[in-house]
Amino acid sequence: xxxxxxxxxxxxxxxxxxxxxxxxxxxxxxxxxxxxxxxxxxxxxxxxxxxxxxxxxxxxxxxxxxxxxxxxxxxxxxxxxxxxxxxxxxxxxxxxxxxxxxxxxxxxxxxx
Numbered sequence: 001x002x003x004x005x006x007x008x009x010x011x012x013x014x015x016x017x018x019x020x021x022x023x024x025x026x027x028x029x030x031x032x033x034x035x036x037x038x039x040x041x042x043x044x045x046x047x048x049x050x051x052x053x054x055x056x057x058x059x060x061x062x063x064x065x066x067x068x069x070x071x072x073x074x075x076x077x078x079x080x081x082x083x084x085x086x087x088x089x090x091x092x093x094x095x096x097x098x099x100x101x102x103x104x105x106x107x108x109x110x111x112x
Contacts, residue, residue: 001025002032011110012036013103015047021058030061034068042073045106049079054087066097074098078106 003015014033018025036044044065054062066075076098080088088094100106 001029007041008107009111011043011045011107012041013045013047013107015049016051019050020053020055021051021061022053022055023057026057026061029058030064033061033065037065037068037073042069043110044069044073045076045078045100045103045110047078047103048081048084051084052081054084059087059091059093062097063093074110076100076106076110078103 001016001018003017007013014036016029021029033044046062062077069075078100079102080099085094085099088097088099098106098109100109
């Protein structure tokens with residue numbers, strides 16, 4: 001489900017390999033990313049290029065991770081598909097998450 005991509009400048013980039021983030025995989029997604037955050041990796045970029053669908057459970061997992069990181073770190077999303085962006089916009093989560101067009105822009109944004 002997750003593929004560790006890169007770490008640079010203290011930023012960990014994680015790519016989701018599944019096409020959906022739903023009730024069927026949200027709990028394992030949340031657990032794996034919580035382990036990263038608790039292990040000190042609190043500057044995260046989630047590369048969502050493969051994700052085409054997010055339901056309320058998936059959205060809840062993203063919000064849970066954001067809360068877990070809190071003020072001690074940063075979380076950004078990148079390469080968000082139009083259908084997923086629609087869900088984020090509809091729920092106004094596009095105002096809560098830092099969202100970037102691609103990985104390079106996200107790394108640059110978190111590095112500032």
